[in-house]
Amino acid sequence: MSTDVTSPxxxxxxxxxxxxxxxxxxxxSDNGLVHFPPLKVNEKYLFPNPFDKGFKGDEIEAMLAVFWxxxxxxxxxxxxxxxTYSASNxxxxxxxxxxxRTFDDVNKYFKSLNTVFSPRWILKITWDGILPVSFQRILxxxxxxxxCILTTDGNLxxxxxxxxxxxxxxxxxxxxxxxxxxxxxxxxxYNDPQTQKYNTYGAEGRYRPHTVKxxxxxxxxxxxxxxxxxxxxxxxxxxxCWSWYSTEPDHFTWSVALPPCPCLKSQAAKDRTFISxxxxxxxxxxxxxxxxxxxxxxxxxxxLPNQYLAGRRCVYDADGYLINGFSDRFFVYDxxxxxxxxxxxxxxxxxxxxxxxxxxxxxxxxxRPFDTCAEYSSPGLGQxxxxxxxxxxxxxDYTFKGLGEYxxxxxxxxxxxxxxxxxxxxxxxPPNSAxxxxxxxxxxxxxxxxxxxxxxxxx
Numbered sequence: 001m002s003t004d005v006t007s008p009x010x011x012x013x014x015x016x017x018x019x020x021x022x023x024x025x026x027x028x029s030d031n032g033l034v035h036f037p038p039l040k041v042n043e044k045y046l047f048p049n050p051f052d053k054g055f056k057g058d059e060i061e062a063m064l065a066v067f068w069x070x071x072x073x074x075x076x077x078x079x080x081x082x083x084t085y086s087a088s089n090x091x092x093x094x095x096x097x098x099x100x101r102t103f104d105d106v107n108k109y110f111k112s113l114n115t116v117f118s119p120r121w122i123l124k125i126t127w128d129g130i131l132p133v134s135f136q137r138i139l140x141x142x143x144x145x146x147x148c149i150l151t152t153d154g155n156l157x158x159x160x161x162x163x164x165x166x167x168x169x170x171x172x173x174x175x176x177x178x179x180x181x182x183x184x185x186x187x188x189x190y191n192d193p194q195t196q197k198y199n200t201y202g203a204e205g206r207y208r209p210h211t212v213k214x215x216x217x218x219x220x221x222x223x224x225x226x227x228x229x230x231x232x233x234x235x236x237x238x239x240x241c242w243s244w245y246s247t248e249p250d251h252f253t254w255s256v257a258l259p260p261c262p263c264l265k266s267q268a269a270k271d272r273t274f275i276s277x278x279x280x281x282x283x284x285x286x287x288x289x290x291x292x293x294x295x296x297x298x299x300x301x302x303x304l305p306n307q308y309l310a311g312r313r314c315v316y317d318a319d320g321y322l323i324n325g326f327s328d329r330f331f332v333y334d335x336x337x338x339x340x341x342x343x344x345x346x347x348x349x350x351x352x353x354x355x356x357x358x359x360x361x362x363x364x365x366x367x368r369p370f371d372t373c374a375e376y377s378s379p380g381l382g383q384x385x386x387x388x389x390x391x392x393x394x395x396x397d398y399t400f401k402g403l404g405e406y407x408x409x410x411x412x413x414x415x416x417x418x419x420x421x422x423x424x425x426x427x428x429x430p431p432n433s434a435x436x437x438x439x440x441x442x443x444x445x446x447x448x449x450x451x452x453x454x455x456x457x458x459x
Contacts, residue, residue: 003072003073003074003133004029004030004031004046004048004070004071005029005030005073005080006027006028006029006030006035006044006046007027007028007029007080007082008027009025009026009027010025010026010027010082010084010123011024011025011026012024012026012084012121012123012152013086013120013121013238013242013360014120014121014152014153014154014236014238014239014242015152015154015236015238015239015358016036016121016150016152016157017152017154017155017156017157017226017227017236018036018062018064018157018184018226018227019062019182019183019184019188019226019227019228020184020186020188020228021036021062021184022236022238023036023037023038023062024039024359025037025039026123026150027044028082028125029046029047030071030072030073030080030127030130031046031047031048031068031069031070031071032065032066032067032068032069032071032127032146033047033063033064033065033066033068034063034064034065034066034125034148034150035061035062035063036061036062036063036064037061037062038061041061045060045061047063047068048070048133049069049070049177050065050068050069050177050178050179051177051179052177053191054177054179054181054189054191054195055179055181055182055183055189055190055191056183056189057183057184057185057186057187057188057189058185058187059183059185059189060185061185062182062183062184062185063182063183063185064148064150064159064181064182064224064226065179065180065181065182066125066127066146066148066159066161066180067127067144067146067161067163067166067178067179067180067209068178068179068180069132069168069177069178069179070132070133071127071130071131071132071133071144072131072132072133073130075131075140076129076131076140076143077129077140078127078128078129078130078131078143079126079128079129080125080126080127080128080130081125081126081128082123082124082125082126083123083124084121084122084123084124085098085099085121085122085123085124086120086121086122087099087119087120087121087246098122098124099119099122102119102122102149102151102160103117103118103119105160105223106119106151106158106160106223109216109223110158110223110225113156115156117153117156117158118153119151119152119153120152120153120154120242121151121152121153121154122149122150122151123149123150123151124147124148124149125147125148125149125150126145126146126147127144127145127146127147128145129143129144129145130143130144130145131143132144132168134169139169141167142167142168142169143165143167143168144165144166144167144168145163145164145165145166146161146162146163146164146166146209146210147161147162147164148160148161148162149161150226152227153239154236154238154239154240154242154243155227155236155239156225156227157225157226157227158223158224158225158226159182159222159223159224159226160221160222160223161180161214161221161222161223161224162220162221162222163209163210163214163220163221163222164210164220165210166207166208166209166210166211168207176206176207178195178206178207179191179192179195180192180194180195180209180222181195182224182226188228190224192215192222194206194209194212194214195209209222237352237353237354237357237358238353238358238360240350240353241350241353241354241358241360241363241364242360242363244346244350244353244354244367245350245354245360245363245364245366245367248346248350248367250367251327251367251368251369254306254308254310254329255306255308255310255327255329256306256307256308256417257306257307257411257417257419258302258306258310258311258312258327258371259273259274259302259312260312260325260371260373260374260375260376261300261312261314261322261325261371261372261373261376262274262300262314262322262373262376262378263321263322263373263376264316264320264321264322265298265300265316265320265321265322266320267376267378268300268314268316269300270378271378271379272303272379273302273303273379274300274301274302274303274314275300275301275303276299276300276301277299277300277301277313278301278332278333278334279332280332280340282340283340283344286344287332287340287343287344287348290344290348290349290351290352291313291348293348293351293352293356294315294324294326294348294351295315295323295324295326296315297315297316297317297318297323298315298316299313299314299315299316300313300314300316301313301314301331301333302331302333303333304333304448305331305333306419307417307419308329309330309331309339310327310328310329310330310331311327311328311331311332311333312325312326312327312328312371313325313326313327313328314326314371314373322372322373324370324371324372325370325371325372325373326368326370326371327368327369327371328343328347329346329347330342330343330346330347331343347368350364350367350368351364351368379393380392380393380394380395381393382409384408384424384441387399387401387438387439387440388400388401388426388438388439388440388441400439401438401439402426402439403426403427403428403439404425404426405423405424405425405426406423406424406425406426407421407422407423408422408423408424408444409421409422410422418447419448420446420447420448421446421447422444422445422446422447423444423445423446423447424441424443424444424445425441425442425443425444425445426439426440426441426442427439427440427442428440
């Protein structure tokens, strides 16, 4: 009966580039082996013993051998630990130490990179005091302690492997094939020379990596770049999504006072707050295609942008019901407006990266929450007519004869920011006018999103 154990599936938020592919799942075993299974595979493999002569490139799945040989956690006091660290919790003190150390190690030992590597995600695995499977009595001080750090920024990926006390004796195992190396199972593989030595233990043996210099020229320390140029030439949409998410401001900082979508297309057609969709002639086909990926239907958009030049798009199905409302930070409210590239790159393409080409739609939805028309109410009609007769938006009628300057309409955001103000000045008409000696509205001043316009009414 096998005593081997495996970890749960670990899901790097950016995916993990490994030898030409990006993997969404990782698991590892007590035998010092890290697995990168394809999504369609829901089976965990237990490989207790390394293959004869190491990896050949035709294995059943991609693997990284940190120190692969048959271990037994039921013996002694050995433990297997792991911890993940994401950029989102980097402010934690201990996480900051791990990020800083990983940053330093990668950039120190991979100086040929044309960029500075900044880790976005880290997996630290520690095999602590592990005893081997053997066919004879094992001394409890013959334990192995080693560690692997996997890290990626979504494009580049690395393994940092450190060996501390590697004390396994030869025992009576049939084979002594301990292995350090990797394979993608599709022709790319590497077997480290240190674990190709025939001596099974001792200062130069494959079971004593802590006593010799690794490929970093540091005793007991190996470092591998794992993405390879093949994966660098592929578009990593998860990385693109995360990069957009990490630089995109929270929606409430720029979506102030965007009008909620009407629930029905017929309401949108009557509401002067909305007009039919504007599509600029330049890049029209691309914009229509990308917007179609979000939602297909009849589209209305807010007539004017808000103070941050953002706007709303509302898409309706064939029966006239709202499908979804979208918030555009780089709103196209004029077919000749500048910034169409920003609308494509920062409003539309992120939906494709996060929701279509990767399973990270929750990141997009956090920065671009949908509008569901829950806060919409049909606009009322307000008017001033005759000798200062007023009808309010909620249907009340008044007569007002006061002289002076007054606020007629004021629209504020939820946090009190002034969006629109209409002021009026009333004056007495001359006694010889057609209306006699009465009060009338003579001047109007309108303020909208920081722009002041004054118009004079002639009566």
